[in-house]
Amino acid sequence: MKLALAAFPSAHLEKSIRRLWGLALGLNADKCSLWLPSASDVGNLRVPSGISHIWAGPETASAANCEAGFVANCEAGFATNCGGFAIKCAIWMEHLAKMEGVDIVLAESGAASSESAIRLSYRLGFSAVSGLVDVSLFNGMPCAKMRAASSHLDLFRPIEKNQVLIARPSKIYSGNFDSFAPIRILPMPDVEADFIEERILPRSKASSLEDAQLLLVGGRGIKGPAAFKRLQEIAGKLGGAAGLTRAAAINGWGPMELVVGQSGIAASPKACVVFGASGAAAFMAGVEDSERLIAVNNDPDAPIFSKSDYGIIADAPSAIERLEEILSDADKGCG
Amino acid sequence: MEIYVCFKALPDFEQVFPDDWNQFTLGTDLDYAGRILGSFDESALEIGLRLKDKLLFSGEAARCTALTLSRRLPAFISRSLFAAGFDEVVQLDADVEFNPEETARLLSDFLKSAPPGMVLAGLQAGFADSGAVPALIACRLGLPFFSCVESIEPLDGMAEIKRSVDSEYRIVKARPPFVAAVGNSPVSTLRAATLRHQLSCGNKKPKALPADSAPPISALHFQARDERRETTMLPAESSADAAIMILKALGGFS
CATH class of the missing domain: 3.40.50.1220 (TPP-binding domain)
Structure with missing residues (x-):
């Protein structure tokens, strides 16, 4: 089973990867790649040895350990969370999923990342399984564990091929990240913004x-x-x-x-x-x-x-x- | 402008007997607990009505329809929606739980026939709180999607959408049609209807439409959550004692 981890953080990249990796371990994937559509400066990123390679957006084009032959047509001036960001990411991930024959995508939840992951599930015809807090064995089968009924219930849904899992894990994997994985660059698609203009104002730091x-x-x-x-x-x-x-x-x-x-x-x-x-x-x-x-x-x-x-x-x-x-x-x- | 607000009347989970959680299956009847509107859905419903009011005030045509996918819509909820100002309440007659793709399919199939100006929905609703349905509706309808919405204001044929995303507000100007998922909004409750409005819509009934839903996802398992901890009660005769006990319980933090 081919697994891809999709992390979208702006500030806490390692934390995001640790959250996802903790869940990925329960899935026993044959091959696991890491997708970082919005991360910058991943040149020195250490990852667990189980990550075969990293796909990143064009901001990482200068990364020291870019894999030869995998950098092309980098788009200049790409800004994260700009117009149509979720759609861009969904198309970007769709391209990778089809190219690599990925069976399951595991993405971290968040405003933009959840939307991208849901859009990805729609584009691929996969099921969106969101709110996953853990991977548990139920009747010997790896299941997505989710909260249900306002947290009165734990819901277990078997994890199968053709799913996009959207996770909000509370646990963080604490083992060593001591590997460098080859980085491959895929340019973002050019997608028009789905709004006319956007202003950004600061608010309380929730x-x-x-x-x-x-x-x-x-x-x-x-x-x-x-x-x-x-x-x-x-x-x-x-x-x-x-x-x-x-x-x-x-x-x-x-x-x-x-x-x-x-x-x-x-x-x-x-x-x-x-x-x-x-x-x-x-x-x-x-x-x-x-x-x-x-x-x-x-x-x-x-x-x-x-x-x-x-x-x-x-x-x-x-x-x-x-x-x-x-x-x-x-x-x-x-x- | 046609405004559609998707909502769901949920069992009042706090009123469910603990035993029913212990043996919960998809067939467990929780109707005895009563039904309420989910908090995000309630915000979306009120935001829809406020939009309608503002559009009408500025001389534009506006209609507001509340849309639900449920076989269980209590009469008191549909009455309160009519009384609050909804022109129509549409009930798609199917119960779909834990299957956001199917929920989105049925809702968007209806919306395709209704061409909406705006579709609002609570960010999360239902048993599973998947949060996937509004975005999937947008995908199916091919419309722009805005999540974490706090408020929407009409603006010269467009809309100004205030989103709260992480540590920022994003104020977006967009042209309808679009889909918006309402999150934690200061507009948190549906308006109280006047007695006159309640009486004037006494005979209005939801428009029930058949919906051909797929069978439920099999192989789902449920387990009641046990949040109990071993509790030590700390004695406090006065508020001063309580404060000291809090500091003691905090240990290293104080």
């Missing part, structure tokens, strides 16, 4: 939540935006990040891009404190990979307690206020 080692989350039980602001300040002091549940965001207590849960960010911090959230499965999907989970809620019967390592029965806004005071006192040297 991605800081995904990478935070300490995450503080406010639910509806924090009772207002003041407590969320305090949570953000506390998180800043402790070197962490603050997010909120969808219910709290709908109330306008914080921005939607900081929503944690199935409809927002799924984080895997070393520690997470959840204030005033009951523990609905859709929310827990965002924090369940925390190494240490601490719940603060004034309802002793709140389901979140049974899903946490530590439970504290307390009024969330008051506890947040006191926590901030203690940390401020400590800052002043009197705590």
Whole structure:
């Protein structure tokens, strides 16, 4: 079985490859190539020895270890995420899949990468299997493991030929990447943008939540935006990040891009404190990979307690206020 | 402008008995849990209505149709859609779960006959939350596709689409027709209808159309998730105690 890993990152290329490789190991592919349509500067990229070769976009044309005979017609000025990026990538990958006879494509999920992968599945007539969090054996068969029914269920679907798997793995492969694979260059197709113009504005860095080692989350039980602001300040002091549940965001207590849960960010911090959230499965999907989970809620019967390592029965806004005071006192040297 | 909003009424998963998750199969009846709109779908429905309002205000013709692929559309949901301002509710009579290709095929076959100006949908909906259906509809219809949409404003025959992608907002100007998948939008709830509107649409019924769906994907397996941890309850008599306990539980982080 021929497998291709498609990674689309702009900043964390190695992390993306590690995520995909962790899953790829469960697929027992005969041959595995790595596709990097948007990566730049992959000349010194170390990969696992199981990667036979790398296909990259034209930005890598100068890479030192480009394989002879595989660089042609590099397109100048290509910018990632420009107009029609997803379509360009889908056509680019379709070309590779057909040329190499790839049976399964494993792509990392993301705004542009998911669209590219779904478009690829359509172009190839493959099935799009998205939301894959792990590869598990079920009845001796490698299956895509996905969340279903707002994270109440794990769904297992057999992995077969002619599938595009779109993964959002929480685990990262930690073994050594000590090989250099030959790099082959394929120019991007020329595709017209599907919009008239685009402006880009910065917004809150939701991605800081995904990478935070300490995450503080406010639910509806924090009772207002003041407590969320305090949570953000506390998180800043402790070197962490603050997010909120969808219910709290709908109330306008914080921005939607900081929503944690199935409809927002799924984080895997070393520690997470959840204030005033009951523990609905859709929310827990965002924090369940925390190494240490601490719940603060004034309802002793709140389901979140049974899903946490530590439970504290307390009024969330008051506890947040006191926590901030203690940390401020400590800052002043009197705590 | 014809605006179509794809949506799905889902079982209220939080109301399902735990035993039903333990023995869940594709045939398990969860209707007793009641049905609700998915959060992204609800945003898409409201954004569709706001677009219609703005187009009508500027003197353009606009119609809004809510489109669902389901045999189970509770009357209270179709009533609330009519009352909120949808001109039509179309129900394609098939239940397709865990098969985004088939869902997209049936929805786009209908949309092909309806030539839409805009097709909106929640970024993810349904049991599996695959997130693949809106993009597949765009592929099948050959239309531009925009994901992670927060809002859409009409703009001189075009549309200004605000997308939140990673750490950026992307404000895109595009000409309809297109498909937009609505994600985490500040427009998060469907408007409440007035009593007058509720009464005036009392007799409206969804237009039910037959849909010839393929058999479900076989060989799917389900397992109830067990998220329980071994919990240590930390005593806190006051909020000050609670704060201290949080710091203790955090250990090295504080």
